[in-house]
Amino acid sequence: LIKMNNVFKTYVLGEVKVPALHAISLNLEDNEYVAIMGPSGSGKSTLMNIMGCLDTPTTGTYYLGRKDVSSLNDNQLSDIRNTKIGFVFQTFNLLPRSSALRNVELPLIYSGMPSLKRKQLAMDVLERVGLNDRMMHKSNELSGGERQRVAIARALVNKPSLILADEPTGNLDSKTGEEIIEIMQRLHEHGNTIILVTHEEYIAKQTKRIIRLRDGVIESDEKKI
Amino acid sequence: LIKMNNVFKTYVLGEVKVPALHAISLNLEDNEYVAIMGPSGSGKSTLMNIMGCLDTPTTGTYYLGRKDVSSLNDNQLSDIRNTKIGFVFQTFNLLPRSSALRNVELPLIYSGMPSLKRKQLAMDVLERVGLNDRMMHKSNELSGGERQRVAIARALVNKPSLILADEPTGNLDSKTGEEIIEIMQRLHEHGNTIILVTHEEYIAKQTKRIIRLRDGVIESDEKKI
Numbered sequence: 001l002i003k004m005n006n007v008f009k010t011y012v013l014g015e016v017k018v019p020a021l022h023a024i025s026l027n028l029e030d031n032e033y034v035a036i037m038g039p040s041g042s043g044k045s046t047l048m049n050i051m052g053c054l055d056t057p058t059t060g061t062y063y064l065g066r067k068d069v070s071s072l073n074d075n076q077l078s079d080i081r082n083t084k085i086g087f088v089f090q091t092f093n094l095l096p097r098s099s100a101l102r103n104v105e106l107p108l109i110y111s112g113m114p115s116l117k118r119k120q121l122a123m124d125v126l127e128r129v130g131l132n133d134r135m136m137h138k139s140n141e142l143s144g145g146e147r148q149r150v151a152i153a154r155a156l157v158n159k160p161s162l163i164l165a166d167e168p169t170g171n172l173d174s175k176t177g178e179e180i181i182e183i184m185q186r187l188h189e190h191g192n193t194i195i196l197v198t199h200e201e202y203i204a205k206q207t208k209r210i211i212r213l214r215d216g217v218i219e220s221d222e223k224k225i
Numbered sequence: 226l227i228k229m230n231n232v233f234k235t236y237v238l239g240e241v242k243v244p245a246l247h248a249i250s251l252n253l254e255d256n257e258y259v260a261i262m263g264p265s266g267s268g269k270s271t272l273m274n275i276m277g278c279l280d281t282p283t284t285g286t287y288y289l290g291r292k293d294v295s296s297l298n299d300n301q302l303s304d305i306r307n308t309k310i311g312f313v314f315q316t317f318n319l320l321p322r323s324s325a326l327r328n329v330e331l332p333l334i335y336s337g338m339p340s341l342k343r344k345q346l347a348m349d350v351l352e353r354v355g356l357n358d359r360m361m362h363k364s365n366e367l368s369g370g371e372r373q374r375v376a377i378a379r380a381l382v383n384k385p386s387l388i389l390a391d392e393p394t395g396n397l398d399s400k401t402g403e404e405i406i407e408i409m410q411r412l413h414e415h416g417n418t419i420i421l422v423t424h425e426e427y428i429a430k431q432t433k434r435i436i437r438l439r440d441g442v443i444e445s446d447e448k449k450i
């Protein structure tokens with residue numbers, strides 16, 4: 001499903017170059033359940049952004065489902081991002097003055113789903129993440145962990161085959177965090193491919209493969225038997 | 226230092242009332258080191274905002290240093306917030322297009338410190354949180370955990386006597402998180418009062434008192450001997 005070959009990502013700030021990723025090569029099959037770990041600033045979100053077609057490598061190639069992503073045009077990329085990939089951002093990226101419900105409906109509006117059906121689907125997934133009685137709150141009228149769960153619900157509502165979740169439990173107490181990981185586990189059993197950035201070892205232990213980054217390189221890549 | 230008596234906080238959204246805090250009474254002395262824990266949505270950030278003079282109770286009284294906060298005017302409140310309290314927000318609240326250095330200088334600009342001295346102080350505290358080579362990055366050019374550390378640095382730079390940190394390690398790997406807690410520990414030994422919201426038991430165990438919230442009420446309040 002995912003094939004990266006010798007990917008480099010360097011940010012350029014005026015005269016300064018920030019080498020965020022260095023010689024990253026990896027292969028991920030369909031239906032894998034992967035944790036990405038590493039110190040703050042080691043390149044995890046940068047790697048996730050490239051995998052999620054939100055950013056492009058400086059050099060190197062990235063194949064998603066055997067298509068060379070650098071050969072796709074903006075419309076094709078937008079379509080992949082909205083229908084095939086569910087992305088939970090580290091900083092949520094919700095519309096602050098729209099309700100939780102509206103935020104979760106957005107991917108379904110994009111895919112043209114009729115209004116009654118999309119409301120029902122959005123409500124179902126909000127209920128699954130425990131936000132049944134917070135649906136009408138605007139996202140700036142929610143707690144940090146509630147916003148995080150709206151971001152998770154929005155990523156899942158389209159039932160995307162690839163789920164990229166960047167520290168999805170960072171703002172959650174351990175019980176609520178485990179409920180979220182339970183949802184990820186079930187999606188994995190249903191055939192979805194799940195990639196989680198986490199800094200919690202107990203979460204990484206529940207996945208099937210742990211990739212560790214350090215200073216922009218892959219330090220280790222271990223599959224569970 | 227902090228005395229809350231029968232504090233209630235209810236948010237009003239049109240016709241809906243959200244009772245975020247219910248009958249909260251607590252006393253905190255100078256130089257305490259307190260953890261506040263509880264499920265997502267239990268009222269922790271709401272409590273912190275009232276303690277930090279960023280919000281007011283719906284009913285009940287709040288004394289800070291024996292002054293009734295509800296009797297203070299805007300200028301007095303602003304002065305307390307900027308010189309006596311250091312607040313690390315759960316969502317950082319940095320200026321996205323200003324550098325890490327500028328963000329950390331802000332409280333010192335407010336207190337009228339001369340430019341050379343304030344740059345030095347800001348650089349020192351950024352170095353202490355491990356951001357020595359990220360000082361000139363704008364905050365939207367930083368990783369999640371780097372932004373969190375800028376928010377921490379900004380809260381500490383004025384050497385405030387009361388530090389309120391709302392989930393300061395939520396976006397940090399465990400090693401970086403421990404370095405931050407180490408800084409808090411040292412400030413506590415120097416006489417500062419520290420209140421941390423955390424959902425990590427290993428962090429709460431290092432404090433001297435754990436207050437647990439559930440559904441807007443204090444469920445337990447335990448001091449270490």
Ligand SMILES: Nc1ncnc2c1ncn2[C@@H]1O[C@H](COP(=O)(O)OP(=O)(O)OP(=O)(O)O)[C@@H](O)[C@H]1O
Nearest residue numbers: 141143144145146236245265266267268269270271
């Ligand atoms: N501006 C607001 N308007 C309406 N309700 C709000 C507002 N801010 C927070 N709430 C509600 O008040 C309750 C308490 O919120 P608070 O942010 O204090 O929770 P918290 O304990 O910090 O949660 P978390 O661990 O998820 O950050 C939540 O259920 C939330 O939905």
Ligand SMILES: Nc1ncnc2c1ncn2[C@@H]1O[C@H](COP(=O)(O)OP(=O)(O)OP(=O)(O)O)[C@@H](O)[C@H]1O
Nearest residue numbers: 011020040041042043044045046366368369370371
């Ligand atoms: N837009 C940008 N411009 C310049 N440098 C950047 C930019 N975004 C990120 N960086 C730098 O690239 C490095 C990797 O960033 P990245 O966000 O991938 O880290 P991360 O592993 O996700 O960290 P965290 O655990 O703190 O979220 C960081 O050192 C960061 O300062």
Ligand SMILES: [Mg+2]
Nearest residue numbers: 045090368369
């Ligand atoms: Mg990150």
Ligand SMILES: [Mg+2]
Nearest residue numbers: 143144270315
């Ligand atoms: Mg909170």
